[in-house]
Amino acid sequence: MESRRRRTSGYAFFVAAGILLSRIAGLIRERIFAGYFGGTSMAAGVFRAGLRIPNFLPNLFGEGVLSASFIPVYSRLLAQGDEALAGRVAGAIASILAVFISAVVVLGLILTPWIVDLIVPGFEGEARELTIRIVRILFPGVGILVLSAWCLGVLNSHRKFFLSYVAPVLWNAAMVAVMVACGSRMSQTSLAEALAWGTVAGSMLQLLVQVPFVFRYARTLRLGLATSLPQVRTVIRNTGPAILSRGVVQVSAYIDQLIASYLRNGPGAVSILGYAQTIYLLPVSLFGMSVAAAELPQMSSAVGSEEEIAAGLRRRLAAGIRQVAFFIVPTVVGFILIGRSLVAALYQTGQFGAADSTYVWYALAGSTIGLVAITRGRIYNSAFYALHDTTTPLRFAVVRVALTAGLGYLLAFPFRPVIAWAIADLLRLPGPQAADAALVFGAVGLTASAGIAGWVEYLLLRGAMERRIGKCRIEPAYSARLWCSALAAGFLSLAALRFLLPVFHGIPLVRASWQPALDGCGALAFFGAVYLPATVILGVEEARHLLRMKNR
Numbered sequence: 001m002e003s004r005r006r007r008t009s010g011y012a013f014f015v016a017a018g019i020l021l022s023r024i025a026g027l028i029r030e031r032i033f034a035g036y037f038g039g040t041s042m043a044a045g046v047f048r049a050g051l052r053i054p055n056f057l058p059n060l061f062g063e064g065v066l067s068a069s070f071i072p073v074y075s076r077l078l079a080q081g082d083e084a085l086a087g088r089v090a091g092a093i094a095s096i097l098a099v100f101i102s103a104v105v106v107l108g109l110i111l112t113p114w115i116v117d118l119i120v121p122g123f124e125g126e127a128r129e130l131t132i133r134i135v136r137i138l139f140p141g142v143g144i145l146v147l148s149a150w151c152l153g154v155l156n157s158h159r160k161f162f163l164s165y166v167a168p169v170l171w172n173a174a175m176v177a178v179m180v181a182c183g184s185r186m187s188q189t190s191l192a193e194a195l196a197w198g199t200v201a202g203s204m205l206q207l208l209v210q211v212p213f214v215f216r217y218a219r220t221l222r223l224g225l226a227t228s229l230p231q232v233r234t235v236i237r238n239t240g241p242a243i244l245s246r247g248v249v250q251v252s253a254y255i256d257q258l259i260a261s262y263l264r265n266g267p268g269a270v271s272i273l274g275y276a277q278t279i280y281l282l283p284v285s286l287f288g289m290s291v292a293a294a295e296l297p298q299m300s301s302a303v304g305s306e307e308e309i310a311a312g313l314r315r316r317l318a319a320g321i322r323q324v325a326f327f328i329v330p331t332v333v334g335f336i337l338i339g340r341s342l343v344a345a346l347y348q349t350g351q352f353g354a355a356d357s358t359y360v361w362y363a364l365a366g367s368t369i370g371l372v373a374i375t376r377g378r379i380y381n382s383a384f385y386a387l388h389d390t391t392t393p394l395r396f397a398v399v400r401v402a403l404t405a406g407l408g409y410l411l412a413f414p415f416r417p418v419i420a421w422a423i424a425d426l427l428r429l430p431g432p433q434a435a436d437a438a439l440v441f442g443a444v445g446l447t448a449s450a451g452i453a454g455w456v457e458y459l460l461l462r463g464a465m466e467r468r469i470g471k472c473r474i475e476p477a478y479s480a481r482l483w484c485s486a487l488a489a490g491f492l493s494l495a496a497l498r499f500l501l502p503v504f505h506g507i508p509l510v511r512a513s514w515q516p517a518l519d520g521c522g523a524l525a526f527f528g529a530v531y532l533p534a535t536v537i538l539g540v541e542e543a544r545h546l547l548r549m550k551n552r
Contacts, residue, residue, distance in 0.1 A: 018165025019285050025172035027346055030278050032176055034347040036183040036191060039275070039356025040439070043188035045267025046127050047195060048274035049120050049257060050134030054108060054142045069238035070150075072385055073231050075157045085231065087220030092232045094150050095223050105143040112136050120270070122261030130189055134196045141200030144207050151210035158217040167206045174202030234388075241390035252404040252453070256446045259412050260439075269439035275347060275356075276363035276447060279335075280371070287327040288375030291320045299386030310469035313383055317465070317472045320379040325474060326542040328375050330486040330531050332368045337490040338523045339364050341497055345520020349513065357516070359432060359440045362423060366444040370451025373458035380461040387468070396460040403453035411445025419444050478540070485534035493527040 037044035070093055077086035108115065112135050116128060123131055152164035178198030183191055215221060226232055260269040299316060334342070340361040348357050381393050411419065419441045424431040432440040466472060501522045505515055535543035 015161045015165055015289070015291075018162045018167075019289065021166050022168035022172065023282050023286060025169040025176075026278065027282075029172045029176050029179075030275065031346055031349060032179050032183075034275070034352035034356075035350030036179055037188055037271075038351030039347070039353065039359065040268030040271050040436070041188060041351065042127055042267045043130070043192045044274075045269070045271040046123070046130045047134060047192045049123070049261075049267070049270050050131045050138060050192075050196065051199070052257060053115060053119050053131075053135050054139045069235045069385075069390065070153050071157050072388060073235050073238075074153070077231065078157060084220045085229075087218055088222050088224075088226055089229060089231045089235070090154055090218055091221050091223040092226040092229060093235055094147070095225050096227070096232075096236075097146060097150055099225070101143045101146045105139050108139045109136055112139070120257060120261040122258075122263075123267065126189075127267055130192065133193060137193065137196035138199060141203035144200075144203040148203070148207040148210060151207065151214050154214050154218050154221075155210065160213065160217060163213055164210055167209050170205035170209060171199070171202035174198045174205060238388060238390045241394045252401045252450065255401070255405045256408060256450065259408050259446060260443065263412065263439045263442040268436070269443050272359050272363050272439065272443045273446065275343075275360045276367060276443070279343065279346065279360075279364055280367040280447075283328060283331040283371065284375055284378075287324050287331075288378040291324055291379060299383060313386070313465075313469050314472045317379060317383055318474065321376055321472070322474050322478065323542055324375050324379065325372070325479065325482060326535070326540065326546075328372050329479070329482040330489060330527070332371050333483075333486040333490040334493075334524070334527055335368045335371075336365050337494050338497060338520075338527065341516070341520040341523050343520075344516035345518075345524075348516040354516075355432070355436075358430060359436065359443070362429075362440060363443040363447050366447035367451055369448050370454030373451075373455040377454065377458040377461055380458070380465055383465055383469075384461075392464050393461065396457045396464075399460065400453045400457040403456055404450050407449035407452055408446050411449050412442040416441045416445055419448075481535065481538040481540055485531050485538060485540075488534055489527045489530035492530050493523045496526045497523050 033044070037047070070090075074086055074090055077083075077089065112132050116123065116131050116135060120128075120131065148164075148167065155161070155164050175195060175198045178195050179191065182194050186194060227236070256273060257270055260273055261267075263269040299313060340357055343360045343364065344354070344357040347360065348354060384390070384393050416438070420431070420437065423429050423441070423444070431437065462472075497519060501519050504518065504522075532543060532546075536547070
């Protein structure tokens with residue numbers, strides 16, 4: 001049991017390491033982006049909207065769908081030792097994806113103006129025209145990312161996790177190169193178009209770096225439309241509900257963007273959401289995705305009686321939930337208490353000012369409502385996929401989207417004054433300027449509504465899984481130890497921000513422009529220096545296991 005846990009923890013470590021490097025590259029990209037485009041400019045909002053619109057391709061047909069449909073079938077064939085058949089199945093899926101995605105990309109290029117009007121109907125004039133141009137540039141690149149996700153599925157099934165998750169570093173590097181090379185000599189609108197071309201180049205680099213390793217490990221790979229194979233038909237049959245499940249989740253994101261486009265200064269609201277989501281998705285990817293991705297091939301390879309498989313799933317779910325909670329609980333506390341300093345450390349430079357940092361922090365704090373639920377939900381989704389059940393997650397995703405849409409409208413418009421009262425009067429936090437109030441409080445309402453809907457989806461997933469395999473919960477005492485440790489670290493870090501770190505502002509060698517980054521990094525380091533020892537003292541096994549891994 002201990003060796004199996006170490007092996008799974010090792011896989012999760014490689015996933016997390018790859019994601020961490022790619023997210024660090026993404027944060028560097030975002031900081032440079034903020035410096036050139038600012039917090040609420042038209043070009044910033046348009047580029048974010050333009051990048052999201054064609055991204056439905058990798059989101060629909062990419063990693064999530066392949067995790068639900070392809071990886072369980074391919075991993076089971078490898079576990080059974082039938083590598084020849086596994087190679088035929090992988091080749092068939094690659095061929096089918098290439099043909100289908102090519103057709104979708106062509107259709108998307110033709111229908112771009114209508115798609116833009118559907119997704120961001122609040123964009124008008126120059127904002128609409130620039131969005132159309134950017135989307136048309138980006139469509140081929142996101143088609144390439146779908147094939148990159150297929151590479152990830154093959155490599156993950158062979159337990160080669162690091163490369164695919166670190167490959168997006170090249171995608172980010174291409175975008176950074178374009179901004180650094182062109183940012184000082186182009187207008188914001190021209191730079192946004194150039195950045196779109198850099199995004200396409202990065203997509204191609206992300207695919208090409210994985211292809212040699214796919215052929216190295218999948219030595220029996222054979223391309224061809226072998227739709228007559230039963231395993232290929234199983235993948236296709238499971239793909240339908242998986243696509244719908246991912247589709248409705250993407251609809252939720254598009255609904256947020258649609259509602260935001262109708263707020264005053266719609267591109268600015270979309271920009272705030274984009275900056276906040278970049279930070280919010282870091283722990284979701286780093287902790288939730290890493291554990292879920294590492295567990296899926298393990299769950300899918302399980303053999304034995306129905307009760308033995310159920311017992312194995314319970315063990316893996318419990319371990320995964322504990323591991324995720326160890327990292328996500330302090331993340332929630334940190335985002336709320338020292339989130340503004342973290343946002344300023346990442347973005348506050350050039351055109352991105354102190355007020356922009358505050359606005360993004362408010363939206364980030366709203367997103368923490370559902371952070372615990374959404375990361376746990378990823379692990380439950382993997383368990384359902386391992387059981388070849390893609391329909392149950394689909395049903396609950398539909399509920400989540402409906403709630404997100406309804407609550408998002410209510411909190412962004414009719415109940416927006418309640419959010420304004422809670423921030424300005426109840427919490428006594430600095431309110432935005434009158435011109436920015438609608439977009440800021442509306443963005444907070446959208447992120448909060450998504451969090452509430454995420455909790456409903458998670459509880460439905462947990463209930464359905466427990467009816468199949470039995471109860472799987474973590475002990476209340478374990479959660480209490482995590483929250484106590486995180487709150488202690490958060491309040492002490494907040495005190496350090498107010499009383500200790502300002503001492504360093506007077507040092508002659510420290511420039512004023514460096515202070516946000518130094519404060520944010522100092523608060524984060526202080527938080528970690530308190531949280532980890534506190535969990536060790538309180539007997540949290542995951543903290544001790546983390547130290548043992550460090551020593552090894």
